[in-house]
Amino acid sequence: MDFTSQWFLASQLSQKIKSTYKLKTSSKIFKGQSNSSSSHLIGTYEWHKDGIWYITSSQKNGRQYIATASADSTINICDVTRIDYNLTPCVIYAGHQSSVNCVKFHHNNDLVLTASGDGTSHLWRFNPDFLRSDYDEMGEEPTIIKTPLHELGDHHNVVVSCDWMSGLDQCVTASWDQMANIYDYQTGELIVQLAGHDQALTDVCACESTRLIVTSSHDTTFRLWDFRDAIHSVSVFQGHNRSVTSTCFLGADKILSGGDDRNVKVWDLKNMRSPLITISMESGINKLSVSQQHNLFTIPLDNRNVRIYDINGNRICRLSRDSHNRMVTCATWLNNQSPKMVDPANTNCST
Template identity: 45%
Template sequence: MESIAGKKEEKKHLTFLRSNSKDRDIDALPNNQRSNSTVLPCRIRTRLHDLFEQIETEFGVVYSENMELRKTISALNEKLSSLDSGQMQSEKAETTNSNGSEIQKSMKNKSGSSQLSQKLKTTYKTGTSKLVSSFKASANVVCRAIQEFQGHKDGIWDVASSQVNTDIIGSASADQKAKLWSLSSGDCIGTYHGHAGSVNCIRFHPDKYIALTASGDSTAHIWTYEATRLSSCDEDSADREDSDDNGNAEAHDYRSPLMSATCHTSPVVCCDWLMDGLHFVTASWDRTACLVDSTTSQIIQTLSGHDLPLTHVSAHSKHKMIVTSSRDATFRVCDFREPTIHTVIVGQGHSQSVSSAVFTDDDKVVSSSDDRSIKIWDLKSMRTPLASIRFDSPVNRIGVSRRDVIVIPHDNRQIRLYDTNGIRLARLPRNDRLSHRRVVTAATWVENSTPSLITCGWDKLIINWSVEFPPSLLSQR
């Protein structure tokens, strides 16, 4: 009996604890259990009870306001329903009394509604067409791949076209070789073996059968390709000495340079001839560019100022000017037109490494960057670019034609054409049959009666593209 009575008392105690009992409930407990339930001092326990009562009061006020809002909403809904039903009945009565006038009124409303709908459709269609047209080429430029050159054993860094003989192009590869190719036959007509490192750049002399190459062995070599003159000019003679049994031009091997310039302490990544053909400039990872005399191999001037390794260098085709680009997200234009004064203009606008910067014939500079953009600058005012074009992939070494058309090679294998005003002209087709399979590293134009485009990539391929401009576009240039 005592055990049963004890269980009843314990159950009563648990019930009190679950129900947030007050002091009167605790006082109802036996003395032996009251000490266990009164752990908190009376002052704190009273304070807690007051706080809970305040919370309950506030909750009651909110609950009352909520109920009043519900009643108001219900009344408004009933009033709205009654108004809708009354309007429907009045409209039905008007329709019954005046069928003719109602039909005319309905026709007018329908006509106005249709006109509004048509206006909205026209506006939407116009806006959409403008949006879509911004993704389309503004000119009907036809591009197609017509030729593919293979022969390098590693990725190709650079490609260039000979100005003396537009049938000859050159390529610089990481396989430590520079090769010469004939556009008419598609054959390799010469290979230069003089470098001990990756050949990073190749440029042709503006007036002579001389090539300039820059290499990772920290040197720049000048070598002649005079022996290819017969191979490119006498293709129709069947008894020429420089031919094999199939009638194709034999490749000449060039091993000894006419001159070797060792003006850098790090790999030389780019080079270019100045407009006089007597001097050339080199760019290196040692953060400097060197202006060199090609006859004496003497360094005329060392150009410094970049904070990080250089990536590209280019010379103006008409003036004694040089532009260098660097990984420090800037490019520097050096003006040597005044013998005693040499000015430098720093171009700032990119957020990542500037991969290349080249001059145009209309006194502009076009810069490309790993920040997925190209920018077009006016040499007279370099504070802000004339145009800024963003893409979906980093841009590598660009090329500009005499018609002021920019070719833009990308990391994602895309090749785009823009003019120097920032207007898109075309995008070269990309397919698995005849196009680049990997990064497109560089591009150049072949300036002749029918201009063509040469691109190279890390897939060891060189591709010749036929580019046909519409007469309207040619007349503007």
């Protein structure tokens, strides 16, 4: 089934996809000083054959890893503990049949969750110790994984985002079918469907410290789902006048939202009537990323710029738009003493 053709409401995203596919993509790694507004490019890595939609990072057993999700249907995992110009993936996941839109490491175990345009989410295992030793012995040939532990197939359209829920054996996925699904990741069983959005979902994020979920949609709203009580509740917020493209938690008491109206807003969970801060950009906003360690967040833009702000809304720095050829889709933070950030555009990665 061609899910994309069914959704007129996703036409703007489709245009982004068409533009992105015209050029190669890469990931780039930048380094900055925590007390400075400057940053510099460390390296550029071309691991994929098509656009990168999502990038994430995790520390496991004293090592730092990043994972990239691509329109070429694969996920690449790379050890970036020591950054040099010869970094190559140690693991490639090739179990999806279409573009991979999101990837998330589990916080406490070796599971990875992915969301794809083939209408499924996959749960699979990433064992850093085994794969790293295997990777070294094989002379830099990556380990290829093709079979998931569980395939979550209850959506009826493209799955655009996913996340792990705090303190539970559960995960959540978001789809263009206007639904968010919560699963038991030990069994793959669907627990509950979160319905209410009027158009396709664009993002889902679960709070790391408590049982809250936020979903965003093309219907110009984001919804806060509260599972702290036996009977869950939902609150609807209309803080943007165009599609809400990204939402995430800023600590345990704030939410970030960004949209195609070119605004990023910071909200206090205790008083959601109006935003604490509104930051206006010059271009459409893609996936927001938060560094809880440094109290910073990144704003990747359609026009190739990346802005970095602190939690009070002060601009820290701007990464040069010359670093990428196309829109910057997202970014992630590496947990080092001085802040490092990885952002992908098209098919390349930079740090």
